[in-house]
Amino acid sequence: MLARSAQRGTLSRRLRALADAALTPLSVDEVLDGFHPLRSGTDLKGKIVAVEAETADAATIVIKPGRDWTGHAPGQYLQVGIDIDGVRLWRCYSLTHGPRRDGHISITVKAIPDGIVSQHLVHKARAGQLVHLQQAAGDFTLPLPLPEKILMVTAGSGITPVIGMLRNLFSKAVAPTTAITLLHVNQTEPDSIFKDELRALAAAGHITLVEHFDDRDGLLDLARLESLVPDIGTRAAFACGPSGLLDALEQWYDERGLSLDTERFRTALVADAGVGGTVAFANGTVIDADGATPILDAAEAAGVLMPSGCRMGICMGCVLPMKEGAVRDLRNGEITVVVPGEAPGGVKIQTCISAAAGDCHLDH
Amino acid sequence: MTAVTKKPVNPIAHLSPEDIEEIGTRLDAIRQEVLDSRGERDAAYIRRVIKTQRYLELGSRAVLLGSIFPPAFIAGTVGLSAAKILDNMEVGHNILHGQWDWMRDPKIHSSTWEWDNVTPSDQWKHSHNELHHTYTNVIGKDNDLGYGIMRVDEDQPWHPFFMFQPVWNFINACFFEYGIAAYDLELGKNLKTPKEKRSEEFKANSKAVLAKIRKQATKDYVVHPLLSLPTGSFLPTLAANFTANIVRNLWTHSVIMCGHFPEGVETFEKKSIEGETRGEWYLRQMLGSANISGSKALHIMSGNLSHQIEHHLFPDLPSNRYAEVAPKVRAIFDEYGLNYHTAPMPKQVASAWHRFVRLSFPNGWLATTNTKNLPQQLVALYKISTADKRSRRVMLKLLERKAKQEYVPAA
Ligand SMILES: Cc1cc2nc3c(=O)[nH]c(=O)nc-3n(C[C@H](O)[C@H](O)[C@H](O)COP(=O)(O)OP(=O)(O)OC[C@H]3O[C@@H](n4cnc5c(N)ncnc54)[C@H](O)[C@@H]3O)c2cc1C
Ligand code: FES
Numbered sequence: 074m075l076a077r078s079a080q081r082g083t084l085s086r087r088l089r090a091l092a093d094a095a096l097t098p099l100s101v102d103e104v105l106d107g108f109h110p111l112r113s114g115t116d117l118k119g120k121i122v123a124v125e126a127e128t129a130d131a132a133t134i135v136i137k138p139g140r141d142w143t144g145h146a147p148g149q150y151l152q153v154g155i156d157i158d159g160v161r162l163w164r165c166y167s168l169t170h171g172p173r174r175d176g177h178i179s180i181t182v183k184a185i186p187d188g189i190v191s192q193h194l195v196h197k198a199r200a201g202q203l204v205h206l207q208q209a210a211g212d213f214t215l216p217l218p219l220p221e222k223i224l225m226v227t228a229g230s231g232i233t234p235v236i237g238m239l240r241n242l243f244s245k246a247v248a249p250t251t252a253i254t255l256l257h258v259n260q261t262e263p264d265s266i267f268k269d270e271l272r273a274l275a276a277a278g279h280i281t282l283v284e285h286f287d288d289r290d291g292l293l294d295l296a297r298l299e300s301l302v303p304d305i306g307t308r309a310a311f312a313c314g315p316s317g318l319l320d321a322l323e324q325w326y327d328e329r330g331l332s333l334d335t336e337r338f339r340t341a342l343v344a345d346a347g348v349g350g351t352v353a354f355a356n357g358t359v360i361d362a363d364g365a366t367p368i369l370d371a372a373e374a375a376g377v378l379m380p381s382g383c384r385m386g387i388c389m390g391c392v393l394p395m396k397e398g399a400v401r402d403l404r405n406g407e408i409t410v411v412v413p414g415e416a417p418g419g420v421k422i423q424t425c426i427s428a429a430a431g432d433c434h435l436d437h
Numbered sequence: 438m439t440a441v442t443k444k445p446v447n448p449i450a451h452l453s454p455e456d457i458e459e460i461g462t463r464l465d466a467i468r469q470e471v472l473d474s475r476g477e478r479d480a481a482y483i484r485r486v487i488k489t490q491r492y493l494e495l496g497s498r499a500v501l502l503g504s505i506f507p508p509a510f511i512a513g514t515v516g517l518s519a520a521k522i523l524d525n526m527e528v529g530h531n532i533l534h535g536q537w538d539w540m541r542d543p544k545i546h547s548s549t550w551e552w553d554n555v556t557p558s559d560q561w562k563h564s565h566n567e568l569h570h571t572y573t574n575v576i577g578k579d580n581d582l583g584y585g586i587m588r589v590d591e592d593q594p595w596h597p598f599f600m601f602q603p604v605w606n607f608i609n610a611c612f613f614e615y616g617i618a619a620y621d622l623e624l625g626k627n628l629k630t631p632k633e634k635r636s637e638e639f640k641a642n643s644k645a646v647l648a649k650i651r652k653q654a655t656k657d658y659v660v661h662p663l664l665s666l667p668t669g670s671f672l673p674t675l676a677a678n679f680t681a682n683i684v685r686n687l688w689t690h691s692v693i694m695c696g697h698f699p700e701g702v703e704t705f706e707k708k709s710i711e712g713e714t715r716g717e718w719y720l721r722q723m724l725g726s727a728n729i730s731g732s733k734a735l736h737i738m739s740g741n742l743s744h745q746i747e748h749h750l751f752p753d754l755p756s757n758r759y760a761e762v763a764p765k766v767r768a769i770f771d772e773y774g775l776n777y778h779t780a781p782m783p784k785q786v787a788s789a790w791h792r793f794v795r796l797s798f799p800n801g802w803l804a805t806t807n808t809k810n811l812p813q814q815l816v817a818l819y820k821i822s823t824a825d826k827r828s829r830r831v832m833l834k835l836l837e838r839k840a841k842q843e844y845v846p847a848a
Contacts, residue, residue: 095498095660097652098551099491103544107491159480161541356548357567376538378546 110203113140117206119153122177124198127266131183131230132195133169138178138206145178145209147171147241148234148336152382153180154205157193161205164190165383167233167313167336168209171241181266183230210388213313213336214238219251220309224302226322228258228314229266234336235313236267243279254281254302258314261288293318295325306331316341340385340404340426347401350429354437362429367403369424379424379437386426394419398433402426440576440592440706448703449720451774460723460769461716467765468751471758475539482757483537483545486527486737494520502665504673514677518684519738524553525689526740531756533558534566538753555614555650560621560642570752574697574704574725586625588796590704595799595833597822602797603790610690611683618646657682688738692729695785696745699727700792701778722749723770728763728779735782736760746777799833801840 092101102115110118119136126132145151145168154163166180173179184195213234215223225235235255242249259265265284275282283301285293299305306329312322313336320341326333347364354360354377362371369391372379382390386404397413403426411420419436452460497516504510529552531537537545551558572578576592587606588599609616619625627639657678665674703724710721729735729743736743736759744759747766754762770777780788795803799821806814821832 091660094652094655095664097656098553104491104495107488156477156480156540156542158476159478159540160476373541376535376541378538378541378543378548 111137111139115139115141117141117208119178119204119206121198121200121202121204123200127181128183128264130195131181131266132198133179133181134194134198135177135179136204136206137176142178142206143208144172146214147237148214149209149211149237150213150234150336150383151178151180151209152207153190153194154207155190155193155198157189162190163205163207163381163384165338167211167237169233169237169240171237171244181230181233181236183266207382210382210390211336213311213334215242215311216309219249222252222304222308223254224305224308224310225253225255226258226310226312226314226318227255228318229260229264230338231312231314231336232257232266232271233313235311236270239271239274239280243274243277248279252281253279254283254308256283256285256301258285258287258293258318260286262286295321298325310334312336313338337385337387340387347428347430350398350431350433352398352429353432353434355435364401364428364430365403366428367425368400368422368427368429368433368435371429372424381425384425386423389423391423391425392421393424394436395422396434396436398429399431400427400433401430403428440590440704440709443592443706448724448776452720456773457716457720458714459716460773461714461719463769464719464750464766465715467762468754471751471754471762475755475758479755479757480537480540480542483528483532483540483755486523487545490520490523490528493523498661501661501670501674501677503668503670504665504677505668505670510673510677513674514680514684517677517681518688521553521681521685522688522738525685526692526742527737527756528552528740529554529558530740530742533562535753536755553653554617555646555653556618556621557642557645557649560645561617564621566752570749572710573722573749574702575707575710575721576704577707578710587793589698589792591796591800592704592706593796595796599797600822603794606790606793610687613686613690614682615650618650622646691782691786692739692742694789695729695782696726696742698789698792699778699780699785700788701776702727719750722746723775725749726778727785728777729782729785730779731782733760743782746779800837802836805836805840805843 089101096104105112106115111120117139119138119142121134122137123135124132125135147168147170150165150167152163152165154161156162166182169179169181170177182191182194184191215238225238227235239253239255242251242253255271257265257268257271262268262284265286268284271280271282271284274280287293302308310326310331310333312319312333316337316339319335319337323333323335349362349364349366352360352362352368352372354372358375358377360372360375360377362368367384369379369381369384373381380391380393382388384391395409395411396419397411399408399410400422401408408430409420409422409427413434424435449457493516497513497520500509500516501513504513529550532545532550533547533552535547538547540546543549547562554561569579576590586609587602588595622639622642627635658675661678662671662675665671705721705725710717713721723746726745726749728746729739731743741756741759742748744756744763747754747759747763748756750766751759751762767777769775798818802814802818817832817836821829821836824832
């Protein structure tokens with residue numbers, strides 16, 4: 074039995090080697106990709122199966138992932154790559170369902186003004202289109218076993234990872250006994266993504282929903298947190314939303330010695346623009362990079378293929394060794410300098426949050 | 438032809454430095470227009486061409502499985518030749534130039550692309566993109582000028598062995614892909630170096646070339662003929678693949694000859710490019726290239742190198758845009774009184790061959806020869822060839838002077 078399957082393995086390897094030899098410099102995989110893009114053994118892709126409007130400027134995109142999709146934990150995100158005006162652009166989106174029975178995955182995108190990818194996904198994406206995907210990533214997930222009491226704070230599109238968690242918890246045969254309070258902040262009621270579903274969960278007694286609308290209730294004042302959620306100190310806390318809110322919440326929790334789990338969609342870049350410089354790559358390409366633009370963006374704009382991930386300094390997917398030069402961390406202005414010879418193999422830098430602060434040499 | 442600056446009538450003497458910089462600015466503007474409008478349509482174009490090439494190649498190879506039947510042999514050979522030409526020209530050459538890097542598709546990117554050619558793409562990119570495109574038509578710098586083994590310019594000293602260059606040129610054309618590989622390796626220079634002194638880089642590169650040759654040859658001359666064995670088509674498939682490679686080589690060689698070697702295309706001296714401005718660089722590309730006029734099919738099959746002038750001005754713009762910018766480029770040529778060198782393919786090929794033949798003889802020899810004086814001329818040629826170095830130099834000078842007095846060249 075074992076011998077036969079081993080034989081079969083060798084046979085298929087031989088056949089593949091033969092086919093590769095017949096197709097060189099192409100490979101079998103590249104030829105098959107043209108016919109069956111979602112098959113296993115190739116770069117992960119997905120086919121859009123539905124685009125469902127959620128609000129005036131948000132939509133849920135349901136995607137059938139390729140065979141090699143390894144699944145995800147609710148709360149995680151994935152990178153989606155899509156060709157817009159002929160250019161492949163990658164962005165992260167939180168998965169808004171737990172694992173689904175039909176094997177599909179979904180993301181919910183809020184179109185931000187002038188946002189290239191979000192506007193495209195919400196208003197132009199159509200069923201049948203192919204997108205490129207990466208496997209799920211991120212550690213904004215609920216711990217197991219579940220804490221007894223949980224507080225979730227979300228604002229705007231920050232509801233996306235949380236709705237994934239909630240859908241997963243309450244689609245199970247036995248609903249968990251955890252007491253969940255969700256403080257959901259939006260500018261206005263019509264802006265609120267998933268409001269009907271959240272209200273239904275609340276009506277069914279699964280969650281306690283505290284809705285906050287800026288136009289009705291005024292800007293959220295954290296001094297009121299304890300009155301909105303009286304037992305806040307005893308709840309495991311998760312928050313996702315704009316940087317301003319997350320920064321304030323983190324400070325609030327810090328001051329009380331409590332811990333808070335956050336998911337950020339973008340990072341606040343504060344550093345003053347420096348002088349910039351050039352960035353040279355191993356193959357001899359040299360590009361100009363100003364002091365305010367992440368090296369990742371500058372290199373991509375010049376046509377260099379760069380590894381990337383969250384594009385905001387958290388996933389390390391963009392890290393490259395710098396052999397020589399100086400870069401500025403755009404989050405805090407910190408300068409990293411590499412003197413040639415002093416760091417064998419170079420110093421690893423995150424290109425998505427580093428701008429050139431002189432002429433740099435990247436080993437890539 | 439002689440380096441521009443040494444010519445009796447310098448074709449750029451009428452341009453002031455301001456004119457040249459103005460030309461540069463206007464060409465930059467044309468380039469920017471294309472960059473600003475580059476998008477979906479262009480991406481769809483290259484994907485369509487790649488797909489066509491793939492289907493054509495797979496289809497032709499499938500047909501050749503039964504190549505024992507003459508119609509299958511003919512259709513398969515024609516299809517495979519066309520597929521190989523597309524792969525090398527409109528697809529390979531242009532992707533390796535980085536014309537499609539802006540799409541950020543790792544599958545269609547200069548850093549990842551590999552082509553159906555014995556030169557590994559990395560080595561070709563270095564010698565072609567970095568050397569040839571930077572030093573276009575600069576004598577002694579641009580090895581594409583004669584690939585180091587041919588006399589393509591009056592300023593190169595004549596030697597009797599150049600008399601065979603039309604023959605070599607033809608052999609080089611038939612096996613062009615190997616010629617390019619040898620040239621990318623700087624094989625001639627390296628073989629002259631004693632074995633133990635050859636650089637590590639050369640050793641690694643030769644290894645890569647040999648590996649690529651092995652793979653390519655295994656595919657065309659072993660695997661596919663064997664796959665055709667069941668229908669008894671081993672030999673016909675082998676012959677078809679060999680023919681397709683030769684056709685592709687002859688075609689690419691012809692296209693490339695048309696780009697820089699027709700009579701009237703200018704060459705430049707090394708010292709004339711020191712401290713060259715952007716405008717001057719543009720001007721060198723304008724005068725150092727020639728176009729082929731013709732149908733859309735010709736443009737595609739030539740990889741749009743039929744727009745060699747536009748390609749040399751803007752080597753990294755998507756090839757499908759060259760036709761579009763050509764009239765604007767030509768308007769600049771006209772306005773500044775420069776010769777926009779373009780002609781149909783047969784004429785350009787003939788002109789390039791004429792130049793190879795003419796330069797295989799001493800300067801002025803062909804021009805001063807006619808049917809009547811042929812015997813004397815042959816005797817003179819024999820004398821020059823067998824003379825010692827110093828007397829040869831004197832005789833060559835005399836011949837050149839005579840030609841100048843008797844014969845006023847058209848170009
Ligand atoms: C881990 C992670 C998960 C994410 N999950 C989701 C999700 O579930 N749903 C979702 O809609 N988005 C999510 N995002 C944000 C998403 O990846 C994109 O940043 C967002 O869609 C904007 O991309 P764009 O191409 O439209 O904008 P761009 O064209 O890149 O930017 C246009 C302008 O908007 C600004 N901008 C960029 N991002 C934001 C932002 N988030 N808010 C406000 N202004 C911004 C830019 O500075 C720029 O000025 C997530 C991001 C991360 C890192
Ligand atoms: S892309 Fe995630 S850290 Fe840079």
